Amino acid sequence: MKWSLVAMIYSTRRRYVVVTIFFTSAFWLIVELILLSYTNVELSQADINQFPDSRRTASITFESSEASIKEFKSVYVTLIPPNPRGPGERGEAVHNDQDDPAQISQEKEGYKKYSFNELASSKISLERSIPDNRPEKCLSLKYPTKLPTASVVIIFHNEAWSTLLRTVHTVLARSPQEYLKEIILVDDHSNFEGYAHLNEKLSSYIQQFPKVQLTRAETRQGLIRARLIGAKQAKGDVLVFLDSHCEANYGWLEPLLARIAHDRTIVVTPDIEVIDLRTFSYAKGKGGYNRGVFNWELTFKWRALPDYERERRNSDADPIRQVTYNGWWVVRNRQNVFL
Numbered sequence: 001m002k003w004s005l006v007a008m009i010y011s012t013r014r015r016y017v018v019v020t021i022f023f024t025s026a027f028w029l030i031v032e033l034i035l036l037s038y039t040n041v042e043l044s045q046a047d048i049n050q051f052p053d054s055r056r057t058a059s060i061t062f063e064s065s066e067a068s069i070k071e072f073k074s075v076y077v078t079l080i081p082p083n084p085r086g087p088g089e090r091g092e093a094v095h096n097d098q099d100d101p102a103q104i105s106q107e108k109e110g111y112k113k114y115s116f117n118e119l120a121s122s123k124i125s126l127e128r129s130i131p132d133n134r135p136e137k138c139l140s141l142k143y144p145t146k147l148p149t150a151s152v153v154i155i156f157h158n159e160a161w162s163t164l165l166r167t168v169h170t171v172l173a174r175s176p177q178e179y180l181k182e183i184i185l186v187d188d189h190s191n192f193e194g195y196a197h198l199n200e201k202l203s204s205y206i207q208q209f210p211k212v213q214l215t216r217a218e219t220r221q222g223l224i225r226a227r228l229i230g231a232k233q234a235k236g237d238v239l240v241f242l243d244s245h246c247e248a249n250y251g252w253l254e255p256l257l258a259r260i261a262h263d264r265t266i267v268v269t270p271d272i273e274v275i276d277l278r279t280f281s282y283a284k285g286k287g288g289y290n291r292g293v294f295n296w297e298l299t300f301k302w303r304a305l306p307d308y309e310r311e312r313r314n315s316d317a318d319p320i321r322q323v324t325y326n327g328w329w330v331v332r333n334r335q336n337v338f339l
Contacts, residue, residue, distance in 0.1 A: 066142035069251035088124035091282025116277035137317035149181040151236030156244035163245035170248040181236035
């Protein structure tokens with residue numbers, strides 16, 4: 001009888017705990033949905049005007065207060081002369097010579113060290129051309145020419161030379177210089193014995209870029225703490241966190257900054273496309289038709305847009321509202337990071 005009573009009390013208590021967790025989760029989900037429903041996605045010039053004019057430079061001028069991606073593209077600064085016939089141009093695949101024992105060995109070593117085809121990557125220009133797969137509507141949209149500045153924080157640990165530098169080069173070459181405050185590279189305690197290129201060679205290489213700075217963690221920090229190291233050093237209005245093996249496309253930055261300028265409280269992530277780890281071919285992603293969610297195991301998943309979100313959007317160029325995001329590319333107001 002005693003054990004039956006104990007079991008009954010335990011069962012009742014467990015039921016109350018489960019019910020409490022369920023209703024608490026449901027409450028916050030409802031609150032989130034209400035907040036999302038009142039989010040205005042239209043850009044407000046009044047909000048944008050809160051950023052002082054001192055952030056603009058005399059090096060770039062536009063005929064009006066708004067510009068399209070094509071107009072912004074005219075002010076980008078190419079660092080490496082284009083080679084239209086080079087390997088991987090236009091996002092095409094690169095294949096190593098499988099009849100060459102040296103290339104076969106080097107390819108296997110690349111997979112062992114980096115988990116991707118580093119040999120193929122090393123053959124590709126650090127500023128190769130890639131296709132622009134965004135909807136036509138995006139190209140016709142106008143964005144404010146007065147935007148906050150961005151500090152781009154890139155964390156790396158034992159990263160390959162070509163992928164790390166391609167990330168840096170494409171950000172530099174495909175961002176309006178007046179909006180790009182700096183690029184902060186944070187070395188999360190790389191192993192210089194096996195990755196010597198990340199030591200003096202990297203320190204020397206980035207000296208040619210005044211906007212690129214390098215800081216090194218004395219001990220392994222992990223991704224989040226390493227990002228906080230970079231965030232504390234940042235001087236820009238907006239923090240942009242990137243992985244160390246990305247390629248920035250033309251017009252990647254302006255829409256993100258415009259969204260933050262409109263509402264400083266939101267976190268923004270771009271449409272992320274795919275680079276094949278074997279051939280480095282560039283493929284169109286499906287971000288415009290999916291959004292990030294958590295399943296019941298609290299695992300991040302991509303899911304198709306629900307009907308109510310599809311109906312809310314007037315075109316494929318409208319932003320997608322979601323309660324979580326992929327951590328590869330994250331953009332947020334710097335003042336909201338350290339509250």
